[in-house]
Amino acid sequence: MNMIKVGPVGGYGVRKISTIWDEKGRDQVAGFLITYDKHSVYSLQFMYYENGRLVLSNRHGASDDEKRNYATVVFDYASEYLTSISCSVKHGPLMFMSSIKFGTNKGSYGLFGSPSTDGNDIDFNLSIGNRCLFGGFHGSENCHGVGSIGVYLKTESNDQDNKASKRTKIY
Helix, strand or coil: CCEEEEEEEECCCCCCCCEEEECCCCCCEEEEEEEECCCCEEEEEEEEEECCEEEECCCEECCCCCCCEEEEEECCCCCCCEEEEEEEEECCCCCEEEEEEEEECCEEEEEEECCCCCCCEEEEEEECCCCCCEEEEEEEECCCCEEEEEEEEECCCCCCCCHHHHHCCEC
């Protein structure tokens, strides 16, 4: 199945010291672990259902765990699936995620962190819908935390002749 790469929102910042991560094709999200405080999302780690068992992704973001809040969310897999993601990324010399919220067909999880009030955040709201089109995450990380996040979306058709596929790069 073809996929469209959406985002990421955020990026490297002026210093360009971020590392890219990619989980294309890991589409059976079963939950996540998050490290955060009121100003920042420090790390994300996803749980996937693969080959009949739960597995963890690599941890994306900063590894300094002092004075942080932790949350673990486990979906009611397979009846619960991802339908939306919204986040804010602090724009500046070093970009980092200031908040994130995940939505499923059964509810929402978050807000983890908080958007800034100074107008320097980049906001990202993606509604995937109830058609199970999620195809994986991608993004970047830096010494402060998660720098950016984006998703892969499955296309419902493999028809390369439709107008959308002419305007969108298929990965």
